[in-house]
Amino acid sequence: xxxxxxxxxxxxxxxxxxxxxxxxxxxxxxxxxxxxxxxxxxxxxxxxxxxxxxxxxxxxxxxxxxxxxxxxxxxxxxxxxxxxxxxxxxxxxxxxxxxxxxxxxxxxxxxxxxxxxxxxxxxxxxxxxxxxxxxxxxxxxxxxxxxxxxxxxxxxxxxxxxxxxxxxxxxxxxxxxxxxxxxxxxxxxxxxxxxxxxxxxxxxxxxxxxxxxxxxxxxxxxxxxxxxxxxxxxxxxxxxxxxxxxxxxxxxxxxxxxxxxxxxxxxxxxxxxxxxxxxxxxxxxxxxxxxxxxxxxxxxxxxxxxxxxxxxxxxxxxxxxxxxxxxxxxxxxxxxxxxxxxxxxxxxxxxxxxxxxxxxxxxxxxxxxxxxxxxxxxxxxxxxxxxxxxxxx
Amino acid sequence: xxxxxxxxxxxxxxxxxxxxxxxxxxxxxxxxxxxxxxxxxxxxxxxxxxxxxxxxxxxxxxxxxxxxxxxxxxxxxxxxxxxxxxxxxxx
Numbered sequence: 001x002x003x004x005x006x007x008x009x010x011x012x013x014x015x016x017x018x019x020x021x022x023x024x025x026x027x028x029x030x031x032x033x034x035x036x037x038x039x040x041x042x043x044x045x046x047x048x049x050x051x052x053x054x055x056x057x058x059x060x061x062x063x064x065x066x067x068x069x070x071x072x073x074x075x076x077x078x079x080x081x082x083x084x085x086x087x088x089x090x091x092x093x094x095x096x097x098x099x100x101x102x103x104x105x106x107x108x109x110x111x112x113x114x115x116x117x118x119x120x121x122x123x124x125x126x127x128x129x130x131x132x133x134x135x136x137x138x139x140x141x142x143x144x145x146x147x148x149x150x151x152x153x154x155x156x157x158x159x160x161x162x163x164x165x166x167x168x169x170x171x172x173x174x175x176x177x178x179x180x181x182x183x184x185x186x187x188x189x190x191x192x193x194x195x196x197x198x199x200x201x202x203x204x205x206x207x208x209x210x211x212x213x214x215x216x217x218x219x220x221x222x223x224x225x226x227x228x229x230x231x232x233x234x235x236x237x238x239x240x241x242x243x244x245x246x247x248x249x250x251x252x253x254x255x256x257x258x259x260x261x262x263x264x265x266x267x268x269x270x271x272x273x274x275x276x277x278x279x280x281x282x283x284x285x286x287x288x289x290x291x292x293x294x295x296x297x298x299x300x301x302x303x304x305x306x307x308x309x310x311x312x313x314x315x316x317x318x319x320x321x322x323x324x325x326x327x328x329x330x331x332x333x334x335x336x337x338x339x340x341x342x343x344x345x346x347x348x349x350x351x352x353x354x355x356x357x358x359x360x361x362x363x364x365x366x367x368x369x370x371x372x373x374x375x376x377x378x379x380x381x382x383x384x385x386x387x388x389x390x391x392x393x
Numbered sequence: 394x395x396x397x398x399x400x401x402x403x404x405x406x407x408x409x410x411x412x413x414x415x416x417x418x419x420x421x422x423x424x425x426x427x428x429x430x431x432x433x434x435x436x437x438x439x440x441x442x443x444x445x446x447x448x449x450x451x452x453x454x455x456x457x458x459x460x461x462x463x464x465x466x467x468x469x470x471x472x473x474x475x476x477x478x479x480x481x482x483x484x
Binding site for chain 1 (some may be wrong): 399404409
């Protein structure tokens, strides 16, 4: 074990170096650029055996990944924002063909107006594509989840592509001390990729990507949904094995001071770091505040979120993406559907859309959200269901 | 063909056996079927060359009939027949 000063991007690259995938097909885009840049240097310097395919677009990047993974090669890539948007149709193909590609997604706002900074609009749009999504709080998590994602995606009962997300610039370009596992240990942990009947198995020829009409398409989409449900069942064991390997304590969600909490914030990614600080501040004042961080967003950890929130008096759900025409952001609707269909007792849950286009989520906003949530707890009613934090309305 | 459920089929729509398209009964897509008048046929094999579904049956250089399990009834054989000895009939 050693500690390196790394940005989120370089932490992703370091995990990719240790995984040493057979193929990486990628196109650089801000703020993911440094992943592709640094990994290209590693490939050029002979630090990895990877076949690096510099493609002409993200559509081609994901298409090359599909071909490569189907051929039987362990394949990785990375993207952001407009790049993920350009990959769109191929994202669904990768999932539908059940190809365990692992991708780093450095979350960034979507145009227009053009913006290069971090929010979750890109990743949230892909939440129903059949990709497993893991949202990381910091560079350390990016590094570790990047390694674990290989085992998640390639698990014989899962076989779904997996996206490891981090906040653009906030995480991707901030340098942290990152604890790095030994190369040999990571190599042993990820193991050898052994696909079942890949396309290059010429002794057992097969076809992938054939048309399916009204008679079979539905069965295969059902299979994919089942695989996502199976992933939910398998993930606790995968996390347990990874924690044993890494000495960490990761899970599908992370609870902070939730045991006796009366009010809480539920959020994803880097905002959780600041929120934890405000929880401590409120605890010092005798307020029973807590935080739920959702690490695995797809499959959505329904049981874990319900168990963590069941004794609350009020909850605020933070969304770094808007869902324009729905009643609140994507995380909010998931949380409400989980809580209100599993608990007999109803308590106020409100939504805060924040941080679009990389706008800071600062301490003052979090204090305000906690204050309003405390008011909701006191009255037992939601004062305002969908709120916007930090925008000049 | 009896339809299988989601647990009985390979994942990801993979077809694990080569050449099994033959088992697919495309003949039931058909509205009109080609009927050959063997009395007028000169075995020029134009129909055999043009058939997009390899459904003209030939033995020892002679047209013996039509594979109705796979013939979709497109009518190309009737169109290209220089002797006009293929008729498209309902069925």
